[in-house]
Amino acid sequence: MYIRRLFIVFIISIVAAFAAGMIFDNIYKKRWQTLFFEKTDELLNGKTNYDIIYLGNSRVHFAINPYYVDSVTKLNSYNFGFGGADAEEIMLTSNIYLNQHKAPKLVIISLDNGALLKNNILQTRFHYLYFLHNDTIKKHMNQAGFFTSLIKVFPFTKYSFFDEYNRTSLFVKGKSYPLFEHNIYKGFLNIHQHTHTKAIGIYNAEEESGEISDNAIAYFRNCITALQQKGSMVIFVSPPVRSSPAKKQNAFDKKADSIFSSLAIEFHLKHLHFEDDKIYENEYFVDDIHFNEPGSRLYSQNLGDSINLILDSILKSP
């Protein structure tokens, strides 16, 4: 009798968990569609082969608008930046793209010293748990500590791994993104139409005591090697920062900069430096490192011009 009752409890729990899991999947995907799911879908299932792809963190995601770059270069590009992306996620994005698409002509990797820190951003990238049918994602998420095989069999168990913030997002309606100009376009997103510069200096504040991760350097190497083997040209970009008293280089930054310079030399990469460009005035920033929409527009157009110059020089070279 009790075995029967145990069986009933088990069946009810499993059926209810599957049903609740499906509802939650739907809600979560809608909630994070613009930030994560749209571009991950494009990575995995998109049919378009882009000429240029942009890789990096929020300084790509909210800064490089393909609309303006494309209008200058007359090429087709897509923004695959993910806020907070570290070296591993940049490599993961690049690998998935190469597996699903024809190699792009150009790959712009936006550099951020934070990508070299000993973090594991994938531990908080819950949206990848919805794409475990992809072996590359499954492998990386497994390394990040998720029980991917269990989640594949019982998809609802992914919610056991969620942090409080993401779990809450299932029940709290997110802010809707205002639409203006081309502020949401091919992976790019920027909601700051006007200047909202904050007076706090946050630049590098968290990285003062940071430790360079050897794994992160290896991920960059692997990523560049794979792209170059497929015939893509890789360009490093150091994005603009607000002129701020807080913009002082500490030991970590100096070391990180030298690592990126060494990588550029090692792989013969062009390295575009925008970080000291004086045309990016304070009014273009919402904080020390992130642009508002007019700032991103200016930066994207300038980036487009720089890409054109590089492409021209290649065409002209013997």
Next chain:
Amino acid sequence: MLFNSIEFIIFFPIVTVLYFLVPYKFRWLLLLLASCFFYAAFIPSYLLILFFLIIIDYFAGLLIEIKLNKKFWLTISIIANVLLLGLFKYYDFFISNINQITGSDFILLHWILPIGLSFHTFQSMSYTIEVYRGRQKAIRHAGYYALYVMFYPQLVAGPIERPQNLFPQFFKEQKFSSQKLYEGLRLMAWGFFKKLVIADRIGHFSDAVFSNPTQAGTLTTWLAIFFFSIQIYADFSGYTDIAIGAARCMGINLSLNFNRPYQSANIREFWRRWHISLSSWFRDYVYIPLGGNRKGRLRKDLNLLITFIVSAFWHGAGWTFIVWGLLHGIYTLIYDNIKKYFAISIPAFFAWLLTCTCVAFAWIFFRASSINNAVQIIYKSVDFKAISFKNILEVPGVNIELGNFSLAFSFCMIAYMFLIEKFTTPKMFDLNFKKNIDIFIFSSSILLIIFFGVFQKSSFIYFQF
């Protein structure tokens, strides 16, 4: 090994299935090996301390029974246990206080306290004392005795078992019972729900406030005190439910440790319902031997205070614990005297509210890292000028914010827990006769754990004792 770990989710069914598969005469060995494995998952070398304790008390038991110098062997056993506890738990506390008072510079040990040492030393001592009192025969089989000390479900945080309860169950061949398995799993699910869905969720917030009281507002501090009062109950009683449930699956009944303590109408009742196995240990082995209530009123009050202070000291080597114990001692004395000399009848609701408030106030000292920290929390909680409903969920100093949803959800879960516990018996056996409610509670516990459990491998609060 933590109950709330993937290792335990694998370990538990394997051990339970093997328990019924191996022949009865080898079950003690299986459980003993499993218990060693369970304990070794924390710090393997600390198994040696347990073995030392087992050897001392095993032989002490045998020698006491011979009745040759039995007092001497009991003293040896108690000294060995107390010395071990003293070295690991109290040495640094005493020496640092002596250093502070006298300006001396005695060396501190800084040893890591073996998990659950206070629990298994007390369980071990209860064996030798019971043998001394002639209420328990000395165990000849060293393996069974080792199992009594090390039985994995209650090894690290109790319930502190008496030999009369555990040994007969070890010696009896437990047949597989689907009913016991069901009851055990149901109680385990309930324990996990309390730990993972309630304690670990709200603990995050109260930890932040207690570690940074100057940054919190008055209402935020109240919320943190309330949350800690719930957290410690959900955490410890949750652990106990898992322990009792795990043992129940193997047919072994562990003692009741919590009997809905927050339903108590007075402080005496609270202590009859909270951590019952420890309270009864102190009653039987400290309070009564001191004279209990047989040597006059003044002596009885003194015995009571001593027992509470020793009990507080058992919890931890720190002045905060001593104040906590002293507060409970004073509460009890006030209650006893009011009851005796004044015929005051407080309406049930207010009696309950007063009891809970007093208990929550004492928890401040239990949780605080120092007396100064406790005073800061108390100061903040009565700083009525700083009462504001704005930013009540925010603890700026540690950058932690409890969202409105998390707050509402936490309150719902707390209410759900108390509602279910109000209408069920502590081990939930009465649910057997209410099939639909039973299935609902069991299934909902599982679902809530899956979707809302906080799986961050956080330890149980009482492991530190």
